[in-house]
Structures are given as structure tokens and as C-alpha cells.
Amino acid sequence: MPLNRTPPSTSPTPTSAATLPVEITQAHLSALSSSEPNLSLKTDSLATDITLSHSSRNVKRKLSGVNRDSGLINQDSGLSVFMSEMKQMFNDFKLQQDEKYEKLLSLANSIRDSFDHLTIQHNSLKCQVEQLETERKEHLFHIQELESKLEQMEQSSRSSCIEIRNIPTSNTETKSALLDTVLGAAKLLDVKMQPRDVKDLFRIKTKDPAIKPIIVDFTSVLLKEEFLMKFRKHNKTSFKLTTEHLKLVGPAKPIFISENLSARNKRLFYLARDAAKSNGFQFCWVSHGKIFVREKIGKTHYLIKNEADLARVIKTA
Structure with missing residues (x-):
């Protein structure tokens, strides 16, 4: 309802x-x-x-x-945990970086100290090298002076000697035989000398054993100079002296007589003659153990003491 x-x-x-x-x-x-x-x-x-x-x-x-x-x-809460973890990570990272930085700084300081030490050693060694170089130059100059004095003394000891080349040798040769040969050459050159005027004479070794130069040591330098002067004059004005004129056995060979030079001066004289011939110099000679060159008559003559002098003279001529 x-x-x-x-x-x-x-x-x-x-x-x-x-x-x-x-x-x-x-x-x-x-x-x-x-x-x-x-x-x-x-x-x-x-x-x-x-x-x-x-x-x-x-x-x-x-x-x-x-x-x-x-x-x-x-x-x-989650954000707080995340931020805390990130902060911890950054702190750990910072600690690692700080540790690496400390190691690098320590290594850099060690390298710097080593570099400073090496720099000090380098400067010390540089000073020592400079000092040694200075001393070396002084010693080299002193050695050159000593060599020059020794060379002068050696050449001075030969001041009364002459060298005769191309005289043939014999198996039965004696000093008396050599003396007779020298006296015969003096007679041809019109040099008045006696056996007592010869202090010593001997042969020296060479590459060719058949022809060994004869060294004649006179008792005076004046007699030696006269012997050389007469020989040069004879070759220019008369005939050139040969082994035939001295009645030596064998074919005739020209005889060469010159001053007895030291080994160093012999080499220097050889270089001077070769340079003079190559550069058109007319004269190259030895006088009293000294080497001279001259380009031509009327020009200045130059004393050659060493190879540097020879190079300078040839360059400026």
C-alpha cells in the first residue's frame, strides 16, 4: 500500500x-x-x-x-638517505683526491729537490770542466813551449853536422873508409880540412839499406858552413859532384850534401818544398837549421817554423 x-x-x-x-x-x-x-x-x-x-x-x-x-x-626519508649517501661519496672522493694530491705534491717536491741537487752538481761540474779546460790550454801551451825548446835543442845539437846522400854502401865499410870519402869530397870542393876536424861520422838507417845517408859531425860550425857553401858554389859554377868524381864503385850518381835536420824539420822542409812548387815559389832553402821560402827575387823571404806558418805564407802570397 x-x-x-x-x-x-x-x-x-x-x-x-x-x-x-x-x-x-x-x-x-x-x-x-x-x-x-x-x-x-x-x-x-x-x-x-x-x-x-x-x-x-x-x-x-x-x-x-x-x-x-x-x-x-x-x-x-629516502631523499635524506640519498643526500647522505651522496655526501658520503663526495667526502670519500675528496679524501681520495686529497691523498693523491699529497702524493703528487710529495713527488713534485722530491723531483724539485733532486733537480736542485742536480743543478748544484751540474754547476759544480761545469766550473770544474772550465777550470780543467783552462788548465788544459795552459798545459798545452806549456807542452808546445817544451816541444819547441826540445826541437831547438835537438837541432842545435846538429848545428855542426852535415848529411851526405847517395854514397853507396859496402859490406866491409869502416869509419876510416867513410872518412877518406869525406876528405876526398872536401879536396874536390877546395875545403881545407884534416882528419882531426871530424869529430864523428856514421850512417843512419833508411828504407833502402843499399843507400844510407852519412852524417858527418865537424869539430866546428864554421867548418861545416864552409863545406856547405863550397858544395853549393861548386854545383852552380862548375860541375855537379857525383860518385864518379870520388872514384866510388858503381854507376855515377849525383851526391847531395845538406844540413842535418831533425825529424820534425825534415818533414817540415819536405812540406815547404812541395807547397813552394805547387804555388809558384821559386826558392825554398835551409840555413843554420832554419827553413825559408821566397816567392821570387826581390820579394820578402819568410821563416817557416811550423805548418801553420807555411799555410799562412802560402795564403797571403
């Missing part, structure tokens, strides 16, 4: 959304209970459902708030 509801006597006052369903429910329950007794059980059930629904909504709302707050808390 139709259910008639009694309208409310007064207009309901505005209420909140939370209380409105409860008031309406109670009004409806009153009307239902007055109009139909059999609906009391249904009314109680309906009220219970509405109350449970309202409570469920409140619980869900509270749980939703709790879950939302819990999520925010979890997010904040």
Missing part, C-alpha cells in the same frame, strides 16, 4: 554535510515507524547502514590522509 509521509512543520535549518544525512534519516524513521509498524526492523537496519557508510567514509578519509602523510614521510 502507498506510504504517505508527513511534511516537516518548519523549514530545516542549514546544517553541515556531515549532520544532514543523520537528521533526515531520523525524520524518515519517525514517519516510517508511525505509518507502518512492520518497518521498524527495516528502519533500524537502514540507520545502521547509513551510520556505517558515514563512518566508512570518515575512516577512508583519515586513512587517506595517513597514507598521504606516510608517503611524504617516506619520500623525505
Whole structure:
């Protein structure tokens, strides 16, 4: 049968959304209970459902708030952990870099100290080398002076000697035989000398054993100079002296007589003659153990003491 509801006597006052369903429910329950007794059980059930629904909504709302707050808390906690881990990583990285920097700094300081030590040693060695170089130059100059003095002494010891070349040798040759040969040459050259004027004479070794030069050591330099002067004059004005003129056995060979030079001066004289011939110099000779060159008559003559002098004279001529 139709259910008639009694309208409310007064207009309901505005209420909140939370209380409105409860008031309406109670009004409806009153009307239902007055109009139909059999609906009391249904009314109680309906009220219970509405109350449970309202409570469920409140619980869900509270749980939703709790879950939302819990999520925010979890997010904040995770971010804090992440930031803490990153900070620890940066600290560890910084410690590693600091340790590496300290090692590099220590190594750089060690290298710098070693470099400074090497620099000091280098400067010390440089000073020692410069000092040794200075001493070497001084010693070299001193050695050259000594060699020059020794050369002068050696040449001076030969100042009274002459060298005769191309005199053939014999197996039974004696000093007496050599002396007779020298006296025979002096007679041809018109040099007045006696056996006592010869202090010593001997042959020297050469590459050709058949022809060894004869060294004649006179008792005076004056006699030696006269012998050489007469020999040169004889070759220019008369005939050139040969072994035939001295009645020596064998084919006739020209005889050469010159000053007895030291080994060093012999080599220098050889170089001077070769350079003079190659560069058009007309004169190259030895006088009193000294070597001279001259380009031609009327030109200045030059004393050659060493190879440097020879090169300079040839270059400036």
C-alpha cells in the first residue's frame, strides 16, 4: 500500500554535510515507524547502514590522509638517505683526491729537490770542466813551449853536422873508409880540412839499406858552413859532384850534401818544398837549421817554423 509521509512543520535549518544525512534519516524513521509498524526492523537496519557508510567514509578519509602523510614521510626519508649517501661519496672522493694530491705534491717536491741537487752538481761540474779546460790550454801551451825548446835543442845539437846522400854502401865499410870519402869530397870542393876536424861520422838507417845517408859531425860550425857553401858554389859554377868524381864503385850518381835536420824539420822542409812548387815559389832553402821560402827575387823571404806558418805564407802570397 502507498506510504504517505508527513511534511516537516518548519523549514530545516542549514546544517553541515556531515549532520544532514543523520537528521533526515531520523525524520524518515519517525514517519516510517508511525505509518507502518512492520518497518521498524527495516528502519533500524537502514540507520545502521547509513551510520556505517558515514563512518566508512570518515575512516577512508583519515586513512587517506595517513597514507598521504606516510608517503611524504617516506619520500623525505629516502631523499635524506640519498643526500647522505651522496655526501658520503663526495667526502670519500675528496679524501681520495686529497691523498693523491699529497702524493703528487710529495713527488713534485722530491723531483724539485733532486733537480736542485742536480743543478748544484751540474754547476759544480761545469766550473770544474772550465777550470780543467783552462788548465788544459795552459798545459798545452806549456807542452808546445817544451816541444819547441826540445826541437831547438835537438837541432842545435846538429848545428855542426852535415848529411851526405847517395854514397853507396859496402859490406866491409869502416869509419876510416867513410872518412877518406869525406876528405876526398872536401879536396874536390877546395875545403881545407884534416882528419882531426871530424869529430864523428856514421850512417843512419833508411828504407833502402843499399843507400844510407852519412852524417858527418865537424869539430866546428864554421867548418861545416864552409863545406856547405863550397858544395853549393861548386854545383852552380862548375860541375855537379857525383860518385864518379870520388872514384866510388858503381854507376855515377849525383851526391847531395845538406844540413842535418831533425825529424820534425825534415818533414817540415819536405812540406815547404812541395807547397813552394805547387804555388809558384821559386826558392825554398835551409840555413843554420832554419827553413825559408821566397816567392821570387826581390820579394820578402819568410821563416817557416811550423805548418801553420807555411799555410799562412802560402795564403797571403
